[in-house]
Amino acid sequence: MDTVTLEDARTVIAAAEAKAAEIGQPMNIAVADAGGNLVSHVRMDGAWIGSIDISINKAFTSRAFDVATKDLGDNSQPNQQFYGIHASNHGRIMIFAGGLPLRRNGQVVGSIGVSGGSGEQDQTVAEAGAAALK
Amino acid sequence: MDTVTLEDARTVIAAAEAKAAEIGQPMNIAVADAGGNLVSHVRMDGAWIGSIDISINKAFTSRAFDVATKDLGDNSQPNQQFYGIHASNHGRIMIFAGGLPLRRNGQVVGSIGVSGGSGEQDQTVAEAGAAALK
Amino acid sequence: MDTVTLEDARTVIAAAEAKAAEIGQPMNIAVADAGGNLVSHVRMDGAWIGSIDISINKAFTSRAFDVATKDLGDNSQPNQQFYGIHASNHGRIMIFAGGLPLRRNGQVVGSIGVSGGSGEQDQTVAEAGAAALK
Amino acid sequence: MDTVTLEDARTVIAAAEAKAAEIGQPMNIAVADAGGNLVSHVRMDGAWIGSIDISINKAFTSRAFDVATKDLGDNSQPNQQFYGIHASNHGRIMIFAGGLPLRRNGQVVGSIGVSGGSGEQDQTVAEAGAAALK
Numbered sequence: 001m002d003t004v005t006l007e008d009a010r011t012v013i014a015a016a017e018a019k020a021a022e023i024g025q026p027m028n029i030a031v032a033d034a035g036g037n038l039v040s041h042v043r044m045d046g047a048w049i050g051s052i053d054i055s056i057n058k059a060f061t062s063r064a065f066d067v068a069t070k071d072l073g074d075n076s077q078p079n080q081q082f083y084g085i086h087a088s089n090h091g092r093i094m095i096f097a098g099g100l101p102l103r104r105n106g107q108v109v110g111s112i113g114v115s116g117g118s119g120e121q122d123q124t125v126a127e128a129g130a131a132a133l134k
Numbered sequence: 135m136d137t138v139t140l141e142d143a144r145t146v147i148a149a150a151e152a153k154a155a156e157i158g159q160p161m162n163i164a165v166a167d168a169g170g171n172l173v174s175h176v177r178m179d180g181a182w183i184g185s186i187d188i189s190i191n192k193a194f195t196s197r198a199f200d201v202a203t204k205d206l207g208d209n210s211q212p213n214q215q216f217y218g219i220h221a222s223n224h225g226r227i228m229i230f231a232g233g234l235p236l237r238r239n240g241q242v243v244g245s246i247g248v249s250g251g252s253g254e255q256d257q258t259v260a261e262a263g264a265a266a267l268k
Numbered sequence: 269m270d271t272v273t274l275e276d277a278r279t280v281i282a283a284a285e286a287k288a289a290e291i292g293q294p295m296n297i298a299v300a301d302a303g304g305n306l307v308s309h310v311r312m313d314g315a316w317i318g319s320i321d322i323s324i325n326k327a328f329t330s331r332a333f334d335v336a337t338k339d340l341g342d343n344s345q346p347n348q349q350f351y352g353i354h355a356s357n358h359g360r361i362m363i364f365a366g367g368l369p370l371r372r373n374g375q376v377v378g379s380i381g382v383s384g385g386s387g388e389q390d391q392t393v394a395e396a397g398a399a400a401l402k
Numbered sequence: 403m404d405t406v407t408l409e410d411a412r413t414v415i416a417a418a419e420a421k422a423a424e425i426g427q428p429m430n431i432a433v434a435d436a437g438g439n440l441v442s443h444v445r446m447d448g449a450w451i452g453s454i455d456i457s458i459n460k461a462f463t464s465r466a467f468d469v470a471t472k473d474l475g476d477n478s479q480p481n482q483q484f485y486g487i488h489a490s491n492h493g494r495i496m497i498f499a500g501g502l503p504l505r506r507n508g509q510v511v512g513s514i515g516v517s518g519g520s521g522e523q524d525q526t527v528a529e530a531g532a533a534a535l536k
Contacts (some may be wrong), residue, residue, distance in 0.1 A: 169437020
């Protein structure tokens with residue numbers, strides 16, 4: 001099973017941090033491995049403390065279902081097919097933007113979760129992080 | 135990092151209590167510090183026991199995201215950007231009116247959470263408390 | 269059902285705070301009512317943040333079983349009759365010194381929980397608080 | 403209230419990682435701030451996944467009570483003054499070696515938590531991390 005290493009996680013986090021600094025919004029950034037387990041987390045100075053848990057769990061969610069949390073969210077609104085999924089997994093399922101699978105050679109090898117700004121900002125920073133994985 | 139003291143918390147709570155008495159609705163009132171940790175809580179005689187937890191967690195939420203819980207709530211309705219956030223942080227995120235950051239010199243130094251009446255009443259009492267911080 | 273009022277709780281807390289100041293150890297102090305539900309909590313400046321939860325739950329425990337938490341603790345050591353009771357009530361049972369029932373006219377009307385120092389210090393402060401109830 | 407920055411946390415983690423590499427035992431290393439909230443976490447390649455939570459909660463515990471988790475543990479054995487404390491704070495209290503307060507100018511500004519080896523190894527790595535804070 002290919003999976004992200006700590007070095008991979010640091011590469012992804014560095015790219016995400018650079019993007020967060022560029023847009024001027026401090027973030028919590030987390031990377032999980034192929035097993036959905038946390039590899040590394042950073043809270044940038046001034047980032048929300050409520051977003052620690054959210055960033056880690058966005059990463060968990062993205063690997064748990066191999067999906068962007070934003071897309072899972074679209075399917076989890078009232079009257080949609082996964083409505084209520086946020087009650088599962090002991091509160092670890094996050095259904096709003098900022099979580100993305102990390103892929104290498106077409107295979108999911110881990111995930112990134114970002115929290116600290118608007119949904120759009122979180123998504124932008126997560127995309128910058130995910131794009132940096134080699 | 136500036137933070138509220140117990141004396142600050144008592145000043146805030148006294149002002150909130152006075153407003154609650156004025157509008158005739160007994161309340162639970164909680165104040166958290168800059169780290170989101172509880173400094174003090176009071177339950178006025180006759181106030182709801184289900185609101186103990188809510189007041190403490192409204193205070194936590196307001197510091198966790200430096201936001202009024204009412205505003206967070208607007209962004210957490212179905213199809214809004216933070217829908218589902220109430221599942222995070224082990225059930226501590228409150229997304230309805232009554233929680234406010236406490237600011238000193240433009241900096242968030244803690245928060246207040248009020249629960250015991252209608253959303254509008256909770257908000258009114260929280261605002262009276264927050265305004266009293268020196 | 270006779271029960272402590274917010275005014276009673278403040279009387280108890282003031283006496284406990286004075287004792288904590290006298291012995292030079294900042295404390296978390298909580299008072300619960302006849303229903304075991306929190307009436308008021310204060311964290312003195314510099315008191316441990318891990319003791320917020322403990323003080324509130326020592327108060328809960330003392331009313332839950334109408335017992336001093338120190339005495340419950342003696343009965344909850346390995347090979348004693350209540351060993352394992354700390355796993356009940358969703359982690360709210362505290363089995364070490366610092367929690368006491370509050371009595372009026374021989375009847376338990378609430379409880380106090382103190383946390384922030386050694387077991388002996390917590391107990392001393394709780395006793396000072398309990399003695400102040402009128 | 404002085405608190406650790408992300409840069410501080412990285413300095414501490416780097417020193418801890420170097421020590422873990424030196425003794426040949428991969429570790430989870432976490433740093434919390436003055437409010438007990440996570441600043442950063444790393445899991446070295448090959449470190450136990452069960453130790454993610456433990457490292458984060460050792461850091462929480464050390465700041466929650468301004469104590470080494472090893473010393474808290476000595477006081478939390480059966481028949482000792484804090485026996486049962488591990489049931490408090492929703493399962494976040496760790497009572498074995500590997501957590502240390504971080505001090506600057508004699509003041510606790512955060513904490514480190516290490517998990518991944520024997521108690522002695524965890525302690526050694528935590529000490530190396532704590533010593534690196536400037």
